[in-house]
């Protein structure tokens with residue numbers, strides 16, 4: 268039996284899958300005197316994902332947004348660069364292989380990996396076989412498993428997306444986009460290009476008006492205005508076009524309406540065409556096919572670079588685990604359903620935790636909690652509340668469940684809907700039925716870095732406090748369940764402007780009465796936030812230098 272097949276016996280072994288937003292805070296804070304900690308991930312660095320749009324146009328350089336996982340966690344945690352492909356919750360064993368490379372059988376059940384085509388040396392196009400990349404498959408036992416593997420891009424099975432569109436989730440995606448933008452401009456300069464072809468080459472399409480799509484469109488508009496205009500003045504004046512396509516009736520729909528409206532007006536000033544109520548049906552090599560809401564007509568938009576940012580879905584390991592656990596327990600939710608301590612539901616001994624994008628936390632049944640709040644608010648014991656009392660109830664409810672933001676946004680609407688008799692009063696039964704309907708929308712926490720990092724820190728603290736590693740007796744041990752504290756949402760919208768939404772961030776709202784912010788002041792907040800969020804002095808310094816360099820010298824537009 269190899270070293271990894273058994274736990275050391277002296278300390279319980281915690282295996283953490285992932286090196287992202289929830290895994291890193293956990294790894295940094297977990298007590299390694301108490302646990303033997305092993306981290307397994309195909310990525311040996313932490314990636315500052317919110318800065319990927321900046322990397323894709325060269326505002327910020329590649330090495331600025333990554334930090335080696337080993338330098339972040341030190342030798343106290345063992346790191347293995349590998350890809351977990353299976354979990355056996357009964358035997359408490361994970362199976363891992365190397366990531367993304369062709370696996371070649373080498374006999375004796377030992378598998379070695381080589382790069383499928385090797386890497387190419389740019390200058391001479393020689394193929395170099397990577398003999399250093401040999402990773403046998405292995406299995407490892409765990410006492411506690413933390414699944415923090417994030418999510419992947421959701422194409423909603425739209426034809427052509429995998430083949431022709433760029434995603435913006437990994438560092439390689441950002442580098443490819445940077446290269447493709449450069450390619451489009453260099454191709455447009457070829458003397459024999461027709462006007463029509465030049466316009467196609469310089470039409471950049473972004474699909475999805477969530478924060479990823481919006482921030483990329485903003486960075487691209489900055490690149491065009493601040494740098495490409497200098498080097499390609501005629502192309503920029505006559506042919507360049509940026510289009511952002513969104514299926515809903517506004518962009519940044521998860522933020523306050525004022526912010527969506529502001530961003531739409533700002534994008535108009537920045538020459539970004541925003542097509543709302545428009546659905547992308549297919550991506551082809553030289554065009555995207557769109558359909559307007561309430562219309563059967565399909566339209567073609569000739570374009571070159573397409574960036575696909577329509578949201579996320581579960582990774583195959585998450586789906587595999589859901590299958591092992593049994594879909595009846597896990598229902599149709601996207602991630603692994605967890606209890607309030609972030610333990611995966613359906614694992615009887617409570618030995619698997621799930622955090623971040625791959626998890627969906629289940630709060631105690633919302634409507635039951637609301638019933639007790641309703642009774643408290645109903646001081647006159649009439650089993651009915653008027654609008655003012657209802658508003659107070661919602662305010663109170665949001666402090667307890669920040670994820671109810673969606674419901675609070677349409678408070679008056681919810682009241683009118685529930686008050687079917689138009690009596691001006693809302694009965695408990697009517698409120699319950701409205702909440703039941705809204706329940707599926709408001710149960711899950713957003714898939715953000717903020718949620719993931721709070722969850723990672725929480726599980727580290729929870730494991731550190733455990734006196735008894737009986738993981739299914741948390742209630743008796745008086746441990747505090749996870750509570751998410753929303754600190755607001757930020758997005759960069761270009762032209763040195765950003766938007767900040769504090770909706771749902773109750774502590775800040777109460778103390779400072781903060782309103783949604785937009786413009787330059789919001790951009791300073793955005794920049795200070797990311798500068799402080801960078802994990803190390805090295806990346807903080809690199810980021811500050813990159814911003815100054817871009818401001819003084821412009822972006823490097825060469826393709827490499």
Ligand code: NAD
Nearest residue numbers: 475476477478479512513514515546547576577578714757
């Ligand atoms: P998203 O889910 O937030 O937005 C995707 C958008 O694409 C939606 O508005 C949807 O209506 C639209 N869409 C889907 N299919 C479409 C189609 N075929 N045609 C046109 N439009 C279509 O996705 P995201 O922006 O990738 O973000 C993913 C997650 O990461 C979210 O939870 C988000 O909040 C988070 N995130 C946050 C930040 C930030 O706070 N600054 C930045 C990036 C990502």
